[in-house]
Amino acid sequence: MGKRTVWDRTKLPIASISWLLSMLVILVITYKIVPLYTYLVFGFLALLFFSVSDRVAFFFYNTLMLVTVFYFLFLAFKESWQPGEQAMAIGLHFVFLIHLFSLYSLSKYVYQIGAENRLLKSRVAQLEEYVLEEGVLTKREFEKQATLILSNMSRRKETGFYLKADLIEINRTVRKKLMLALASMMYVTFRKNYDIIGQFDNSTLIVLVQNTEENGLNIVRGRLEKLLAERLEEDAIKKIRWTVMKIDGQRSLYEAAVVE
Numbered sequence: 001m002g003k004r005t006v007w008d009r010t011k012l013p014i015a016s017i018s019w020l021l022s023m024l025v026i027l028v029i030t031y032k033i034v035p036l037y038t039y040l041v042f043g044f045l046a047l048l049f050f051s052v053s054d055r056v057a058f059f060f061y062n063t064l065m066l067v068t069v070f071y072f073l074f075l076a077f078k079e080s081w082q083p084g085e086q087a088m089a090i091g092l093h094f095v096f097l098i099h100l101f102s103l104y105s106l107s108k109y110v111y112q113i114g115a116e117n118r119l120l121k122s123r124v125a126q127l128e129e130y131v132l133e134e135g136v137l138t139k140r141e142f143e144k145q146a147t148l149i150l151s152n153m154s155r156r157k158e159t160g161f162y163l164k165a166d167l168i169e170i171n172r173t174v175r176k177k178l179m180l181a182l183a184s185m186m187y188v189t190f191r192k193n194y195d196i197i198g199q200f201d202n203s204t205l206i207v208l209v210q211n212t213e214e215n216g217l218n219i220v221r222g223r224l225e226k227l228l229a230e231r232l233e234e235d236a237i238k239k240i241r242w243t244v245m246k247i248d249g250q251r252s253l254y255e256a257a258v259v260e
Helices: 006-030 036-050 054-079 083-127 139-156 172-189 214-231 234-239
Strands: 136-138 159-166 196-201 204-209 241-248
Touching: 006 036, 006 083, 036 054, 036 083, 054 083, 136 139, 136 172, 139 196, 139 204, 159 214, 172 196, 172 204, 172 214, 204 214, 214 234
Parallel strands: 136 196
Antiparallel strands: 159 204, 159 241, 196 204
16 A cells, blocks of 8 residues: 555544534524424435445435535525525535535545455455465365366376375474474475465365375375474474375365375
């Protein structure tokens, strides 16, 4: 977002004060002339402007401005207003237009904030697809990509494996740090643009190794175990529970058979 100007910082409070003051002026001028229930129109207008988009609110603003102009002209001719009454009507209409413009400005500002929030949420959702390290996916994104990969593997009659690491036995105080380290080692060990790595929960990492036979998996696991031995303590390595599931035509993680 760009640098905010003084006007950007003050337009909301200015519009709010203008909206409230104009409404109070209208109340002071008209409270002896119109029934009390007539003032419910202020609440209706606020609800109307804040419940629609910026463009629709602008349309309502212009429509109400024109309608009220012609309504006052109609009353002036019908009731043959004197100059003093005409001046009062012009002043009242001017204040009402200030009220409408302030209300439109507030609704426009609120709509812009809402649009920015939706954009930020969208960007956050995209960023949340990747956790821990570059290339380590969330469970949702892992399952989404795995579905496409498994479909292609099944069509080409390829085999592969799921390799799951469960750190549930690791002490909670060090589990997160160990998850980061293990995810990093997995990322550099497996094929970056071919295999996918996901974090299923706070204690489970899983890798989908596609188009690979058992010998190929053992080679990759050997490299991973070498890294583990270099970077982790022996006690921590022993507490990591590994599960291997073979993929042979299955289209879902939950259909894969455990082989180790």
